Amino acid sequence: YTWPDTAYDVVEEFFWKDRNDFLDVPPLCDFFPLDQQSTSAGWLRTAYHDVATADVAAGTGGLDGSIFYETGRPENIGSSVSESVSQFASFYGRYISYADVVAAGAAVAVKNCGGPNIPFRTGRITALEAGPSGVPLPTDSLKSQTAAFARQGFTAKEMIGLVACGHTMGGVDNEDFPDINPNVGVASFDHTVYFDNNIATTYFNGTTIDPLISGPATSASDARIFASDGNVTMRSFAHSQDTFFSTCASLLERMINTVPKEVKLSEPVVAIPFKPRDYQLSLLPDGTINLGVTVDVFGPNVISTSRVVTMHWNDRESDRCASGQCSALPITGESNSGLAKRNGNELQAYTFSVNATTKASFSSFWFTVDEDGTGRAVTTERNGGGNYPVDDLLLVVPEFTCQGYLGGNTNITGRITVAIRSSVTPSSVTLESTSNGEGQPIPQIFSGPAEMITGNATSPMLSPSDDYVYYSGLVPGPLNAAGCSTQMEYSATIDRKVHQGQILYSGCTSRASTRLPQSFCEFCGPFPCATT
Numbered sequence: 001y002t003w004p005d006t007a008y009d010v011v012e013e014f015f016w017k018d019r020n021d022f023l024d025v026p027p028l029c030d031f032f033p034l035d036q037q038s039t040s041a042g043w044l045r046t047a048y049h050d051v052a053t054a055d056v057a058a059g060t061g062g063l064d065g066s067i068f069y070e071t072g073r074p075e076n077i078g079s080s081v082s083e084s085v086s087q088f089a090s091f092y093g094r095y096i097s098y099a100d101v102v103a104a105g106a107a108v109a110v111k112n113c114g115g116p117n118i119p120f121r122t123g124r125i126t127a128l129e130a131g132p133s134g135v136p137l138p139t140d141s142l143k144s145q146t147a148a149f150a151r152q153g154f155t156a157k158e159m160i161g162l163v164a165c166g167h168t169m170g171g172v173d174n175e176d177f178p179d180i181n182p183n184v185g186v187a188s189f190d191h192t193v194y195f196d197n198n199i200a201t202t203y204f205n206g207t208t209i210d211p212l213i214s215g216p217a218t219s220a221s222d223a224r225i226f227a228s229d230g231n232v233t234m235r236s237f238a239h240s241q242d243t244f245f246s247t248c249a250s251l252l253e254r255m256i257n258t259v260p261k262e263v264k265l266s267e268p269v270v271a272i273p274f275k276p277r278d279y280q281l282s283l284l285p286d287g288t289i290n291l292g293v294t295v296d297v298f299g300p301n302v303i304s305t306s307r308v309v310t311m312h313w314n315d316r317e318s319d320r321c322a323s324g325q326c327s328a329l330p331i332t333g334e335s336n337s338g339l340a341k342r343n344g345n346e347l348q349a350y351t352f353s354v355n356a357t358t359k360a361s362f363s364s365f366w367f368t369v370d371e372d373g374t375g376r377a378v379t380t381e382r383n384g385g386g387n388y389p390v391d392d393l394l395l396v397v398p399e400f401t402c403q404g405y406l407g408g409n410t411n412i413t414g415r416i417t418v419a420i421r422s423s424v425t426p427s428s429v430t431l432e433s434t435s436n437g438e439g440q441p442i443p444q445i446f447s448g449p450a451e452m453i454t455g456n457a458t459s460p461m462l463s464p465s466d467d468y469v470y471y472s473g474l475v476p477g478p479l480n481a482a483g484c485s486t487q488m489e490y491s492a493t494i495d496r497k498v499h500q501g502q503i504l505y506s507g508c509t510s511r512a513s514t515r516l517p518q519s520f521c522e523f524c525g526p527f528p529c530a531t532t
């Protein structure tokens with residue numbers, strides 16, 4: 001991995017580092033009493049229901065997000081599916097598909113309830129419409145259920161495993177299946193809210209409360225499935241939590257990786273233990289350049305009050321700062337220990353903000369990490385050797401960049417103003433916004449040009465520095481009422497090379513960049529700038 005890699009960075013931060021609070025959506029697993037539905041159980045069930053209509057022989061269906069269009073079907077009855085489907089809709093975007101969010105949801109749900117790690121790959125393509133139906137029902141015969149799992153790519157034995165791995169969480173809601181659970185509320189599958197082998201131990205020791213075992217015979221589907229190999233699989237689970245975990249990790253990974261044949265999944269998304277995020281290079285009103293960046297230190301037990309992280313940088317001439325005069329300490333820090341409860345990791349963040357003249361500017365930065373503040377254990381983070389690069393041909397001008405719309409014109413997402421080094425002439429400058437699709441969980445990308453602002457002495461949009469020229473434009477695209485998933489991006493083509501600016505997130509996501517001003521943008525047009 002070499003920074004920056006926008007597509008990877010977005011996904012890595014989403015899945016591991018709680019960007020946009022995805023990991024915080026399901027409450028801690030034991031937040032709900034046993035007889036209430038848990039969000040985690042709903043996420044796991046929803047992922048299965050998306051996959052359950054797969055036809056692996058034909059290479060169609062599987063985890064393609066088609067569940068989004070299928071919540072009205074009797075086979076998807078229940079708020080656990082409909083609520084999960086709409087929760088997932090807040091998290092997809094240009095770099096992560098809705099189908100990928102559903103898959104991530106299953107992995108996060110299992111982990112949140114103490115289960116095994118399920119590797120998460122990306123690259124799923126979201127369906128444009130509903131697929132065929134075919135989720136197995138509790139009243140189906142064993143033969144038809146076995147056939148359904150075979151269509152999904154699982155043997156009869158794997159079916160036993162997959163059902164037990166699912167039915168260790170949550171239960172049967174009286175509202176959805178009053179014949180199976182006649183009592184108000186949710187009848188749990190086992191005695192714990194956690195992802196554990198309690199579903200199997202209670203199956204053998206006579207204390208099972210699984211309504212798909214102890215309920216009416218016609219719908220005793222778990223009883224039929226669990227016993228279908230002479231209880232061999234269930235006995236191995238009851239005997240060993242490790243066997244249960246390793247079998248479930250492998251089956252659930254295969255489940256979320258069941259995708260249409262044209263989809264090529266990525267390698268598993270792994271956490272980068274030290275990584276910059278929310279990097280932004282800006283031209284300030286006083287004519288200086290600001291480099292703002294946060295670095296995340298991530299892993300088990302990383303929260304430390306004695307660690308000292310220092311940022312160092314080189315200027316445009318590259319080596320003038322190499323002797324170390326150009327260095328700074330963080331302006332703020334932030335830690336997230338909530339992550340530890342969910343995935344065994346912690347995150348400690350350090351935010352830097354440093355200014356330089358346009359003449360000196362920046363060409364790269366790196367960090368030294370003094371682990372206990374004593375100077376005895378200092379390591380250097382250099383992005384694998386080449387430093388973290390700075391491209392100072394293209395800066396953003398926060399003063400004249402904002403999200404919002406011109407009064408009455410909801411076809412404008414905002415304004416972006418960029419500053420381009422006067423020594424170069426771009427052939428084009430492009431502004432983009434990504435919004436949620438209407439009625440479809442597909443991101444829509446809109447783009448438009450930015451014009452050079454020649455300005456005059458009376459124009460407030462005049463570049464404060466001779467080294468930079470302003471380009472500015474209104475960003476097209478319907479301003480999504482939800483706003484949170486609206487992203488703005490910009491790029492400039494200079495000598496046939498595309499220089500990419502940073503993603504400017506809207507301000508309503510807590511770990512997203514908040515460097516985009518919401519309220520100081522006269523050139524956005526009349527307010528309100530819709531930001532939430």
Ligand code: HEM
Nearest residue numbers: 041042045048078080136137138162166170171172173176
């Ligand atoms: C023959 C196959 C299956 C049948 C007949 C079946 C049936 C059911 C039924 C009737 C419910 C209650 C839903 C409600 O109250 O609205 C349920 C819940 C659930 N199922 Fe399955 N299921 C099957 C396979 C699976 C698989 C393979 C998984 C995941 C790997 C899974 C995960 C879940 C979860 C987590 C819940 C709890 C949902 C909650 O409490 O919100 N199921 N299942």
